Amino acid sequence: MAAEIEIREVWASNVVAEISLIHKFLQQFPIISMDTEFPGTVFKPSPLFKKLPAGDAAYAAMKRNVDALHLIQLGLTLHDAAGNLPELGGRRCAWEFNFADFDSNTDPHNPESLSLLARQGVDFARNRLEGVDSRSFALLFKISGLGLRRRRLTWVTFHGAYDLGFMVKILTGRRLPxxxxxxxxxxxVHLGPSMYDVKPVARALELHGGLERIARSLKVERAAGRSHQAGSDSLLTMQVFVELIKRFGEENILEEFNYVFFGLTEASRS
Structure with missing residues (x-):
């Protein structure tokens, strides 16, 4: 029987230790599936964006929101192409970083999105008091080998424009270009030359909808945690990616879908 999966919660008090653990596992598990949770979107696409090509318009809308918002959670699941995970204390594991940057009382947010995250167990007050400062995270990320192409890693997202937008914002400490x-x-520069968005891969197999729907279509069950929590969603992204590798072929995915992002470098179709 496979070992139980633990989603390791990361706060300011243990971020150095947990990043060090991640560093030790990178060589054996060089694929990182990721997910973010953020306070919804607060700006709709401007009518001016309609004059832009589709990818540029989607990027302009994403940039406007990411520039205005703060990240709440980041989930990272380290694995190999077969879906094997790191083990600690007899448990397989993924990580969930909780950030302190977002203040639900004063910062821009979408109320419906915030309510959804609260129902799913996100504790905004605790994040504010005990969470990781994004500037500290960026420094630790870079020196750990996760960033700046110090290792040949493969990054995986699902419908990941906003995930990647927040990562670039945090790692550069600036607004998006x-x-x-x-x-x-x-x-x-910051994450390297191998990057995959699971959604376009799924669409190539005529699988449509969000992460949960595609997982159900593939008969993949969430291995741990709850939806709309970044650690659990990064884990489910991994599970779906590995199942698509089985069906589509690893070489086909690596050759055809590198840096193909839904809505940015591929036409947006549901």
Whole structure:
């Protein structure tokens, strides 16, 4: 029987220790599935964006929101192409970083999104008091080997434009660049040359909808945690990615879908 899966909660008090653990596992588990939770979107696409190509318009809308918002959670699941996970104390594990940057009382947010996250167990007050400062995270991320291409890692998202937008914002400590091309260039600098969005891969197999729906279509059950929590969703992203590898073929995915992001570098169709 497979070992139980633990989603390891990361706060300011243990972030150094947990990043050190992640560092030790990178060589054996060089694929990282990720997910973020953030306070919804607060800006709709401007009518001016309609004059832009589809990818540029989607990027402009994403940039406007990411620039205005703060990240709440980041989930990271380290694994290999077969879906094997690191083990600690007899348990397989994934990580969930809780950030202190967002203040639900004063910062911009979408009330419906915040209510959903609260129902799913996100504790905004605790995050504010005990969470990781994004500047500290960025420094630890870079020196750990996770960033700046110090290791050949593969990153995986699901419908990941906003996930990647928040990562670039945190790692640079700046607003996102003005153009999609410059954004993609920064992704390569900070996260490396191997990046996959599961949604376009699923669509190539005529699987549509959100992460949960595609997982059900593949008969994949969430292995741990709850939806709309970043650690659990990064784990489910991994599970779906591994199942798609089985069905589509690893070489086909690696050759055809690198840096293909739903809505940015691929047409948005539901």
């Amino acid at each position: 003005g153009t999609l091309d410059d954004f993609l260039a920064l992704l390569r």
